[in-house]
Amino acid sequence: MSVARCGCKENRPLTAGRSCCSCNLNSQKITKDSFKVPAPPASRPLTTKVNFSDNKEQVTTTESQVKNEDKKKSWSLSDFDLGRPLGKGKFGNVYLAREKESHYVVALKVLFKSQILDSEIEHQVRREVEIQCRLRHPNILRMYGYFHDEKRIYLILEYAKHGSLYKLLKERERFDEKTVAIYIRDLCKALVYCHTKKVIHRDIKPENLLVGHNWELKIADFGWSVHSPSSRRMTLCGTLDYLSPEMVEGKPHSYAVDIWSLGVLCYELLVGIPPFDAKDSHQTYKKIRYVIIKYPDFVSEKARDLMGKLLVINPDQRLPLSHVLQHPWITENAPEGVVPPAFNAEKK
Numbered sequence: 001m002s003v004a005r006c007g008c009k010e011n012r013p014l015t016a017g018r019s020c021c022s023c024n025l026n027s028q029k030i031t032k033d034s035f036k037v038p039a040p041p042a043s044r045p046l047t048t049k050v051n052f053s054d055n056k057e058q059v060t061t062t063e064s065q066v067k068n069e070d071k072k073k074s075w076s077l078s079d080f081d082l083g084r085p086l087g088k089g090k091f092g093n094v095y096l097a098r099e100k101e102s103h104y105v106v107a108l109k110v111l112f113k114s115q116i117l118d119s120e121i122e123h124q125v126r127r128e129v130e131i132q133c134r135l136r137h138p139n140i141l142r143m144y145g146y147f148h149d150e151k152r153i154y155l156i157l158e159y160a161k162h163g164s165l166y167k168l169l170k171e172r173e174r175f176d177e178k179t180v181a182i183y184i185r186d187l188c189k190a191l192v193y194c195h196t197k198k199v200i201h202r203d204i205k206p207e208n209l210l211v212g213h214n215w216e217l218k219i220a221d222f223g224w225s226v227h228s229p230s231s232r233r234m235t236l237c238g239t240l241d242y243l244s245p246e247m248v249e250g251k252p253h254s255y256a257v258d259i260w261s262l263g264v265l266c267y268e269l270l271v272g273i274p275p276f277d278a279k280d281s282h283q284t285y286k287k288i289r290y291v292i293i294k295y296p297d298f299v300s301e302k303a304r305d306l307m308g309k310l311l312v313i314n315p316d317q318r319l320p321l322s323h324v325l326q327h328p329w330i331t332e333n334a335p336e337g338v339v340p341p342a343f344n345a346e347k348k
């Protein structure tokens, strides 16, 4: 039996015939006239200058630059020189760009309003902008600002030199344990930060992780994230492979869904395929609900121990993120300040 897959870049199995991920679940119908983007942030905090001649990036900050930036309050396309395309998403393209005044290099994500409206994801884009603009963490992709014209929305993003983790994983099939431990540790720190800001990401997976200049991980794409001051959410969202049992069963869910997806990610990075991968979505559901996991022989005992403590049916019994950072598999494999071994030999 062939598995229905989403037509988006991820090509993952569809969730019970519905869209897989960055698509149109639970959205309200809106009209073109109702389209609004949130008010721009008060300042433009581009405080780091990057020189990208010859593709060599050099990071410097000057006081006058900071002052100049504070003067300007809003952006337009004429502020940027556009460079090569960095990638193609479902709703638009991402380009390398350079701010004309500061020469600061960014990634400019260009979204078409008509496609956003047709796919009924206006609320997702709005949420992504509102949340991502306010987060500041070395392992979270910065969104410096945004602007729009009649047809498009432009998101001004931190440039992640090595692109998507998904692409790197497909090139290498799987990563060694030290590389994965470093990425899980960094992701864990970024999620601790998100959770203290009361943000649940809800869609952690390789496609939503980018890799920066020093091979560091950056969470991108907050399209499915929620700001959750108190309530426990019931929305079904995210990619099937990464959905937690409580989400699969349509139960209320909270911060622990990100702990579950950390476990799924750890497995996929180590093994090359997600743990609940199956020939059809029904089988994947079943595997998730009963947490049926098979570890290949090459996965170490300590890695299995950590994943076993993250992939727990009861969300309240999943290992808290602060304990993940203390787990022996992390402390022994992920020393601070080193480049993940998988990329040691790569040219910067």
Ligand code: AMP
Residues within 6 Å of the ligand: 009, 086, 087, 088, 089, 090, 091, 092, 094, 107, 141, 157, 158, 159, 160, 161, 163, 164, 210, 221
């Ligand atoms: P997206 O539409 O966000 O899924 O992006 C499509 C592709 O563009 C990604 O898979 C990346 O390869 C690339 N891309 C997106 N954002 C960035 C960024 N900030 N820096 C570098 N590449 C990016």
